[in-house]
Amino acid sequence: MNINYATIITIGDELLIGQVVDTNSAWMAQELNKIGIPLKHRVAVGDKWEDIWNSLDEESKHASIILITGGLGPTSDDITKPLLCKYFGGNLIVHQPTLEYVTHLFKNVFKRPLQDMNKRQAEVPDNCIVLRNERGTAPGMLFEKEGKLFISLPGVPHEMKWIMENEVLSLLPKKFKLANIVHKTLLTAGIGESFLAELVKEEEAALPFTIKLAYLPNAGMVRLRLTATGEDKALVEKELITHFNKLKTRVKEYLVIDEDLPIEAAIGRLLIEKGHTLSTAESCTGGYISHLITSIAGASAYFKGSIVSYDNEIKQNLIQVPQQVLNTMGAVSEETVKIMAENVRSIMKTDYCIAVSGIMGPNGGTVEKPIGMVWIAVASSKSILTKRFDFRFTRERNIQLTAINAINMLRIALCG
């Protein structure tokens, strides 16, 4: 079967100077894969006429679908539209429905006068199909040339997503016969990549050439992803599931969840299943654990709240950690996190409470308590788990690793 590949070209100097992290491409890749369109490349180019033009030439050699994001704004650094107009030999004309929508947005939503440059957002090449954008003023555009599709979308993430979801993803299967690609993922914690590889080597050796295994380490956890490709969807899925189940059995000691979900979603499910509630008492993570937990829709079913006690005064006055403990053992100690977890569990009236205290850097370390040293406690009505960690990284990564490990300790407590 001939596979139709896609390529994503992202346009913008901000990508090449690193001022913006490209989150669009990952999202687009996920959505394309779901409907059976694998990616060949992702390419970022600057706001330069020649570079954009060349990337269109180059990428259309390798892919059937070329998705282009960025450079559609109203300002002078946005050159994608005139470029595409010229590339495909068209003329700019006013697209009446877009002009009406832009006028409506300025009048009723933004409540600001319409500028000339905003009106020009409604101009499109006369040889494209206009893709509606209900989230903003720049419409998407679709061009066809020599059997290839070129789709231009705004770079603003929520505008791009709206057009993908409402216009592009339903259109592609009508244009191309698509492959069946199925991914299944296991999330593991508490084991390194090379030990995991050693553990599953038999299962890996037994995989047919149509199924691929990938190791994806991130923030102290490793995801194992199986990917199967083929023509017959039922057959592809059946074979994948057989191998997936063998892998799952082998890693069960380290298994967090058998889906491609973050650990904060996995513990949300566990808490709902068991009908338990949660609170957090955070010092060094400054609310990041609470943020991760509440980033999951529906978290209000099990999460009650958090006390972020960044200052010791708050630990003492609001959480009632005795001054003597803070003076003798210090804020970063097993005693302090134990009392934080127990007291906030009682203040918030929850079944479980996570508490953390540590030194995230880049300053504040001592010989006895170096940067990266963290104490974590998980309290329930029956028991209290505590553990010391020593991370060796940047502030950002230390905060992230502390949060992930704290949530994993909650998972261990919940499981048993």
Next chain:
Amino acid sequence: MNINYATIITIGDELLIGQVVDTNSAWMAQELNKIGIPLKHRVAVGDKWEDIWNSLDEESKHASIILITGGLGPTSDDITKPLLCKYFGGNLIVHQPTLEYVTHLFKNVFKRPLQDMNKRQAEVPDNCIVLRNERGTAPGMLFEKEGKLFISLPGVPHEMKWIMENEVLSLLPKKFKLANIVHKTLLTAGIGESFLAELVKEEEAALPFTIKLAYLPNAGMVRLRLTATGEDKALVEKELITHFNKLKTRVKEYLVIDEDLPIEAAIGRLLIEKGHTLSTAESCTGGYISHLITSIAGASAYFKGSIVSYDNEIKQNLIQVPQQVLNTMGAVSEETVKIMAENVRSIMKTDYCIAVSGIMGPNGGTVEKPIGMVWIAVASSKSILTKRFDFRFTRERNIQLTAINAINMLRIALCG
């Protein structure tokens, strides 16, 4: 002057199926730009021999420096090392210092037995220069071919960063004569991209061709970036600063900070300057505001803590929002956020307190209080600011916009 461009090739199927957001490229791009190396492209390719090989051929046509990340792990899906060995016609040999370092890591840091596959991490092509990696087991490799540099680095972000900072960035200026690129950025809030463009059109028209202006909208704010390139560093900087100051004067009403810093860093500086302290009372943002503020090193100088009252019980019992207010006005109301801000300011004994309550979606909206509706309050000893917002986006983006707008309201309160 001949500009030496770099290209970043990131390797890994996880990038093409969107399982991982590529944060490496943005960081690398920033560091390269700082030392005068602009990027030509950023390209992501899968773990496929032919695709990696072709990208090396293709990118070396456009750039003098080809940075390659990923595919250096110990498992079978990692093929970068054997590929580079073949591409440059070398043979794999054991690199003794790396073997000693890997052995040390397993013995003293990981405290686990060394596997055969870990030992193989110390094998390198005999025609490369080995770049030390003190953060992990995979060393970096540098190859030279026809005047071009090829640098291979691990994909794990903190390992890649360590090698860049300790080996690569000091080496590049010795190999190439580099251009002077200077960027200066203004962060604005409270004005849309097109209105900003209208506001600065005179200043934009007056820019010489060596200075470029870019508009970077993100999360309700717009950054304006000027970029100047030239041979004479002092001249480039002088000319840039003249234009930068004109731009700054023009946008002063909307100016958050005249550096490329996030707003949470800008308010940190303001709080230190004025000697004021801060706390937060968060409902719908679930700790995200507190997380942003504490992501800045040194935040303990002004931030005391937060009460995340996700459940109304916590608002009532811990923050003392009267039950009657919650029953009659609701948790998402001006009255509730006012009381939250005032009471938590008093509980935490801070000069300022930010409070937020809203409906982030995807569920929980009503006709009267739709998804995206948010009340924000900022309390000080002298006054209280309140404002209602109506966002129209996904849960993730609604949380982000609420946090950014809340921090901006604090900035307005601080500035008087």
